[in-house]
Amino acid sequence: MSATRTEPRESAMEPPEPTGKTRAARHVTVVRELGVVAVLVLLVAVTFATNSRFLSEQSVRDLLLGAAILVVLAAGQTLVIITRNVDLSVGSLVGLIAFGTGKLLVEYPGAPLVVAISVGMLAGAAFGALNGALVALAKVPALVITLGTLYIYRSIDHLWASGQQINAADMPPGFLDFGRSAGVLGIPWLAWIALVVVIIASFALHSFRSGRELYAIGSDPDAARLSGIPIGRRVFAVFAINGALAGLAGVLYAARYGTLDATVGTGLELEVVAAVVIGGVAIFGGSGTVYGAAVGAILLTTIDSALPVLHVDPFWQLAFVGLLILAAIGLDRLLSVRLTKRMKGRSAHAV
């Protein structure tokens, strides 16, 4: 029976096989991301069943506000990790830019929102570009470089702040209002911004030539170089973009919390990497999507707010996150083993 099915493939050209492979690979990605969505939906459903106020307007808004910043950071980090790099300096950058934004607005309370966001993103892009330049030009692993800049950016933040704190009372009320209030459809402005970032980043990654090249760089840098992809330039650009997004996240943080000191964003880098990994982006590059990472970020935030409602000791929260990361990478492994087996099976069948 199978002989009749394989017969057309015996011809010299035999194109269906690669499409089969692509489909299988895409299938795995979809399964992987739906898995995270399913966990998220389950968590929300169970929590809602326990306490219907979990989905009240107020708590949903709080959830979205909390998730927005992490989603923006996860989108940027996804681009970096897909190229087989990592940026550990984002937590320090968020802190530095948030404090800078506070300084700017205390100094010039009349500055329009667009100016604050632009300045924050430009400054972030500059710091990100420094990361990118060091990584791309000096051919040094990003983990080492960004661990170094994590310390440097944080200490700049500390030296600048020199112990002082910016209070919400000193910030222009309009800016704080932007950070907390709901916009169109009752959804907070911060969440809209995060959504726009995810859509743009996802579209660029999926449809632009340079976006596809990021996957090529991450899955096999040597092959990417041989096929003429300007790896240095792409990696540099990715770090600059990630810096700009970290800058944006810093501005959003300033708007959301208003109270700023030099410790803002400490340790955030690991949370972002965790969100990305949970969202199905392979830590060694070459696969994953921005949507997946965004869902991972939302899931992490939801765990934070769901556990108290479920009467789980809040001290369990971090342990759950750890288990979730381990489960996520374990699942990745399982799926990729199955995919490899399947592809091998197919080619054996075709021969």
Add this chain to the structure above:
Amino acid sequence: MPSDAGSIAAARRSVLRSVAGSWDFVLLVILAAVLFGAIGWIDNFAETITVTFLLLDVIPIALMATALTLVIVTGEIDLSVASILGLTSAVLGQLWLSGFPLEIAIALCVLLGAVLGAVNGLFVAGLGLPSLAVTIGTLALYRGLAYVVLGDRAVADFPFEWTTRAISTIGDTGIPVAVLPVIGLALLFGVTLHATPIGRALYAIGNNADTARFSGISVSWTKFWTFVASGVMSSLAGIFWTFRYASARADNGLGLELAVVAAVLLGGVSIFGGRGNLIGVLAAVVLLATLQRTLQLASATDEVLNLVIGSLLILSVVVPNVVQMLRQRIRPTVLEGPTP
């Protein structure tokens, strides 16, 4: 002519090797310069009390960095070290509260460290998962369990003799007694890494895991045991930390993993594995602690220290590459092997 070209290439290789090999030397020179500078210009630096505190600061980082060196030499990483420190500390506090004698509690804590390291090793070496992702997961998990065990409480009523034992010094020298076992462990690890087949196997794995496997090295088991070693050393750091500060808390050593990784990398160990030695790492650990003490006595803030750590870390990896790039530009030849 070919012999000529060969000798030039060989000479260049030896220069390269000596530059790479001399990083320890550079570190020791910087360390000496900092020490002499501090003794010369900083009041109160050349006092026994400074030596005591400096070495007390060194101990936990040295314990964790020593074992982490082995892990990184094989091309893996362990980011969960500080969380193991925290969890051990929390468990030690809880066991003491529950009435366990401290000797038994400590033994259980070391065992716990071995188990936590074995879990990392199982995921990385057994299941073949990327260690960066796994140990970010266990970083969260172990720290989370520390909070589960102790919450936000602190256990501080350890017997006086134990807490003083942790900070007692050898006679009037100002050198803490606790340094002695640390030196013993460092020697043990150093000899293992540099003078035994196990150590050669670690380098072989870091250079090329496939080649190592074909030469009969059990890559998985070797990696597994480096993670166990990392767990045990981190738990020892946790036990020391608890008695030194006379306080068991779930957030002990929070965020310390990056400082430990920074020390190992600054010590000249390649993040790709296969290169580096323990002397460089220990020199880097002492250098960082000395800088911290010096800056504190010079009433500079800790942030200056972070600026210095970050810059040193980047310079230590960028400068050799830039030098090599320039050299290649001047006389373009194909260099052998992968660049560090």
